[in-house]
Amino acid sequence: MPVARSPVLYALVILLFPVLADAQTLYRWVDENGITHFSDKEPESGAQRVSPSGMSVIAMGENIRTQKRLENIRRPKPAEPPKPPTAQPTSSRPYWEEYHKKRQAELLQWKCDNYVARIDWIDSRLRAGGYSVSQGNRWRGERRELSSKRAWECLRNN
Missing domain, CATH: 1.10.287 (Helix Hairpins)
Incomplete structure (x- = not known):
């Protein structure tokens, strides 16, 4: 029994093809802080087009942990209270x-x-x-x- 191919199915494939093809386009750029960013939308300037093959996916939780580590590094440390002297001269x-x-x-x-x-x-x-x-x-x-x-x-x- 032959399978009927409907024109609606062809239209759907033709309409979805550009969307699926565009999803494979990624852009990479480095901001003024030296942080590398990736996006599927082209930024205003300085972006480099990359292909997604060979890229690894990082879980969102890991991104949050990394961001918190960076914030802790950048945050100024509070001044520590003065410690009592140890084994100082008799003065x-x-x-x-x-x-x-x-x-x-x-x-x-x-x-x-x-x-x-x-x-x-x-x-x-x-x-x-x-x-x-x-x-x-x-x-x-x-x-x-x-x-x-x-x-x-x-x-x-x-």
Whole structure:
């Protein structure tokens, strides 16, 4: 049985042929930053026509990772905080001691503030009520322990 060839099929092939042929045309150019670009549309200037044979396709995720790496390289680095000196001559010894004392005082202040905040939280829970006897006893015991630590570590030296 012979296959009927319709004129519509021929018209469709003739109309699609230029579109498919044009899809094989690629242009390559390098921008002012030295980045190579490829496109199927001809840019305004400086483009070189290339054939797609032998080209590899890069997944979009890889392009995004590469772009993020480039952004990290180009982004100015924030200034690092000054580091304490190590094994310097004795002339910098007072600076190191002063830095160490200041750092210790900051840590102690943070610790004392933490004790106060925890004691206040326990007091607010005890005032609010609605807890079991055993829970109240645990909170009171923790409050006694925190108050003792605060008195010994924070209030003793002031």
